[in-house]
Amino acid sequence: xxxxxxxxxxxxxxxxxxxxxxxxxxxxxxxxxxxxxxxxxxxxxxxxxxxxxxxxxxxxxxxxxxxxxxxxxxxxxxxxxxxxxxxxxxxxxxxxxxxxxxxxxxxxxxxxxxxxxxxxxxxxxxxxxxxxxxxxxxxxxxxxxxxxxxxxxxxxxxxxxxxxxxxxxxxxxxxxxxxxxxxxxxxxxxxxxxxxxxxxxxxxxxxxxxxxxxxxxxxxxxxxxxxxxxxxxxxxxxxxxxxxxxxxxxxxxxxxxxxxxxxxxxxxxxxxxxxxxxxxxxxxxxxxxxxxxxxxxxxxxxxxxxxxxxxxxxxxxxxxxxxxxxxxxxxxxxxxxxxxxxxxxxxxxxxxxxxxxxxxxxxxxxxxxxxxxxxxxxxxxxxxxxxxxxxxxxxxxxxxxxxxxxxxxxxxxxxxxxxxxxxxxxxxxxxxxxxxxxxxxxxxxxxxxxxxxxxxxxxxxxxxxxxxxxxxxxxxxxxxxxxxxxxxxxxxxxxxxxxxxxxxxxxxxxxxxxxxxxxxxxxxxxxxxxxxxxxxxxxxxxxxxxxxxxxxxxxxxx
Amino acid sequence: xxxxxxxxxxxxxxxxxxxxxxxxxxxxxxxxxxxxxxxxxxxxxxxxxxxxxxxxxxxxxxxxxxxxxxxxxxxxxxxxxxxxxxxxxxxxxxxxxxxxxxxxxxxxxxxxxxxxxxxxxxxxxxxxxxxxxxxxxxxxxxxxxxxxxxxxxxxxxxxxxxxxxxxxxxxxxxxxx
Ligand SMILES: Cc1ncc(C[n+]2csc(CCOP(=O)(O)OP(=O)(O)O)c2C)c(N)n1
Ligand SMILES: [Mg+2]
Numbered sequence: 001x002x003x004x005x006x007x008x009x010x011x012x013x014x015x016x017x018x019x020x021x022x023x024x025x026x027x028x029x030x031x032x033x034x035x036x037x038x039x040x041x042x043x044x045x046x047x048x049x050x051x052x053x054x055x056x057x058x059x060x061x062x063x064x065x066x067x068x069x070x071x072x073x074x075x076x077x078x079x080x081x082x083x084x085x086x087x088x089x090x091x092x093x094x095x096x097x098x099x100x101x102x103x104x105x106x107x108x109x110x111x112x113x114x115x116x117x118x119x120x121x122x123x124x125x126x127x128x129x130x131x132x133x134x135x136x137x138x139x140x141x142x143x144x145x146x147x148x149x150x151x152x153x154x155x156x157x158x159x160x161x162x163x164x165x166x167x168x169x170x171x172x173x174x175x176x177x178x179x180x181x182x183x184x185x186x187x188x189x190x191x192x193x194x195x196x197x198x199x200x201x202x203x204x205x206x207x208x209x210x211x212x213x214x215x216x217x218x219x220x221x222x223x224x225x226x227x228x229x230x231x232x233x234x235x236x237x238x239x240x241x242x243x244x245x246x247x248x249x250x251x252x253x254x255x256x257x258x259x260x261x262x263x264x265x266x267x268x269x270x271x272x273x274x275x276x277x278x279x280x281x282x283x284x285x286x287x288x289x290x291x292x293x294x295x296x297x298x299x300x301x302x303x304x305x306x307x308x309x310x311x312x313x314x315x316x317x318x319x320x321x322x323x324x325x326x327x328x329x330x331x332x333x334x335x336x337x338x339x340x341x342x343x344x345x346x347x348x349x350x351x352x353x354x355x356x357x358x359x360x361x362x363x364x365x366x367x368x369x370x371x372x373x374x375x376x377x378x379x380x381x382x383x384x385x386x387x388x389x390x391x392x393x394x395x396x397x398x399x400x401x402x403x404x405x406x407x408x409x410x411x412x413x414x415x416x417x418x419x420x421x422x423x424x425x426x427x428x429x430x431x432x433x434x435x436x437x438x439x440x441x442x443x444x445x446x447x448x449x450x451x452x453x454x455x456x457x458x459x460x461x462x463x464x465x466x467x468x469x470x471x472x473x474x475x476x477x478x479x480x481x482x483x484x485x486x487x488x489x490x491x492x493x494x495x496x497x498x499x500x501x502x503x504x505x506x507x508x509x510x511x512x513x514x515x516x517x518x519x520x521x522x523x524x525x526x527x528x529x530x531x532x533x534x535x536x537x538x539x540x541x542x543x544x545x546x547x548x549x550x551x552x553x554x555x556x557x558x
Numbered sequence: 559x560x561x562x563x564x565x566x567x568x569x570x571x572x573x574x575x576x577x578x579x580x581x582x583x584x585x586x587x588x589x590x591x592x593x594x595x596x597x598x599x600x601x602x603x604x605x606x607x608x609x610x611x612x613x614x615x616x617x618x619x620x621x622x623x624x625x626x627x628x629x630x631x632x633x634x635x636x637x638x639x640x641x642x643x644x645x646x647x648x649x650x651x652x653x654x655x656x657x658x659x660x661x662x663x664x665x666x667x668x669x670x671x672x673x674x675x676x677x678x679x680x681x682x683x684x685x686x687x688x689x690x691x692x693x694x695x696x697x698x699x700x701x702x703x704x705x706x707x708x709x710x711x712x713x714x715x716x717x718x719x720x721x722x723x724x725x726x727x728x729x730x731x732x733x734x735x
């Protein structure tokens with residue numbers, strides 16, 4: 001039976017077991033949307049293409065399955081770019097379908113033509129422009145394969161209108177042939193043995209765990225390795241859900257706004273086991289001082305990450321989960337009790353702290369800590385970007401796999417709110433909180449309509465400090481308090497915004513109102529926006545000033 | 559220490575593959591001296607020869623990053639192996655009846671070829687290594703070089719070894735770096 005290109009897309013999605021697509025229609029995807037009309041696939045319509053791609057990203061982070069996006073040509077496609085780049089930086093598996101002008105019009109500046117494969121070349125794992133219907137099924141098969149194997153990432157397929165309309169035989173290939181793409185999953189046994197030996201010989205080992213732990217689903221293996229060996233674990237922002245934040249061996253996050261004890265441990269360590277992490281500058285501070293006394297073992301699925309920034313003594317290319325499973329077999333308990341004592345001294349010396357006065361202004365950290373308490377750490381959390389993001393990393397103890405969506409690599413304001421929509425769509429029974437800044441929330445606030453339309457019970461906690469707080473903090477600390485364009489002037493009224501979209505809006509202005517507001521939101525079956533009016537000029541501490549060694553932390557807050 | 563390396567890269571002959579390679583090299587700020595691309599005996603495969611100036615660590619990154627491109631099949635560093643490396647140069651030099659013979663002598667000495675004459679100029683074609691080209695250009699500059707076009711380096715391993723049979727490029731399962 002012959003079917004058209006748009007039908008082929010739908011058939012292929014079914015073969016890939018896709019049940020949800022995030023998107024926004026337009027002239028170049030009319031065929032696709034016509035097929036969606038009565039297909040067995042749910043379409044979540046956003047109010048801006050950026051919202052759709054971030055939602056697909058949140059869906060992928062919460063479920064581990066690829067997020068799928070539809071958008072039209074030209075402006076529809078270019079509106080996706082920030083979201084694609086966000087996913088690319090954090091290795092999020094996405095398959096994105098964009099409409100394109102008909103093949104004869106390509107290259108002629110046709111109406112709503114944009115060279116989206118050219119534009120997204122540096123921010124996709126791979127992309128395709130389909131120019132022959134016969135290639136379509138194989139291309140989709142490849143796209144899903146590439147997005148979800150090796151180091152995950154976004155893959156884009158640009159579909160000219162005439163390809164969507166043309167008809168042909170549909171045969172979905174069972175296998176792919178990609179001779180230039182051979183990810184290595186199994187770690188080299190010799191290297192793993194060397195790593196085990198180095199661990200046995202170390203006195204001050206630290207595990208530095210990143211997003212690779214989350215993507216490979218290695219939470220259990222990491223926990224087993226840490227417990228068997230007694231090695232403490234510091235994580236990156238991306239790795240926060242990779243290891244339980246409540247575990248005695250957890251050091252919390254390391255880096256610029258990491259804990260003092262995690263950073264000091266890295267500085268004094270004689271062995272770093274870097275697991276699915278990439279030595280980002282927000283983590284390492286001044287690179288030449290990072291773990292300067294340590295031998296480094298680096299496990300990563302992407303060989304190009306190994307040796308990219310730091311010299312590594314024992315490289316292991318492979319899937320984090322498989323490599324850790326092998327490593328566990330070869331390791332013995334280490335004598336780390338002295339080392340852990342030393343770390344606990346640092347912990348006592350400079351704990352995370354803030355002072356919530358009973359009838360003073362609300363501290364933003366207090367709000368986040370109470371969300372943690374009231375949810376018992378069981379919620380799925382998304383964050384926007386800024387101070388509230390770092391406070392979430394510090395004060396919310398993540399204990400569940402895939403319970404965080406936050407833009408780490410690109411630091412995209414406007415990511416968190418649509419991402420929370422995707423998380424809720426992907427895990428419908430769960431309690432989802434979006435911890436948002438008043439600035440970031442406004443970058444994709446139109447998605448309130450999506451939240452409302454689909455009645456998704458996300459709780460949006462706006463940490464409203466009336467500032468682009470993180471930028472204000474840098475201006476305070478490094479630019480003599482010259483507050484240039486960071487004042488958000490208490491606009492808009494977020495309660496009224498919520499109400500305008502038919503969503504319950506709550507406000508907390510005093511510390512005593514924080515817990516009741518959170519409880520009320522949790523009890524509410526539908527979506528809620530809570531406007532937490534918090535202290536305007538609170539800073540995130542501790543902090544490593546840019547390009548300083550991570551041992552040199554500004555502690556602040558007394 | 560920075561050095562010039564010559565890499566032979568086999569890629570799938572897919573639309574945009576050159577842009578992928580060139581875009582990657584430029585956005586990662588790798589220092590490229592020359593890039594030459596052309597068909598191979600297999601119509602599905604294009605061979606790109608890249609000359610890069612880098613230290614060892616950067617070279618390793620260039621190779622690893624190129625390897626991440628889905629369409630890249632094989633990369634071989636020919637600098638560390640016996641290889642024939644050639645670059646084709648066309649030089650248009652100012653020449654008239656008074657010095658044409660003199661220039662022709664230089665051309666002969668360098669085993670270059672004169673391929674075009676006009677009353678005021680001639681075009682010389684030469685292939686060879688860097689030093690030979692530099693020396694020739696230096697000599698001809700005395701007469702006035704009007705224009706130069708070069709292909710960039712292309713290279714093959716010496717002997718019967720080829721990139722496909724036992725080049726040192728990436729192989730499935732190779733994971734010790
Ligand atoms: C799209 C985008 N534009 C600009 C920035 C730079 N930036 C980083 S944090 C920040 C302030 C965020 O303000 P808000 O959302 O209110 O969070 P707060 O820091 O106040 O908690 C800005 C402007 C960014 N990260 N992303
Ligand atoms: Mg703010």
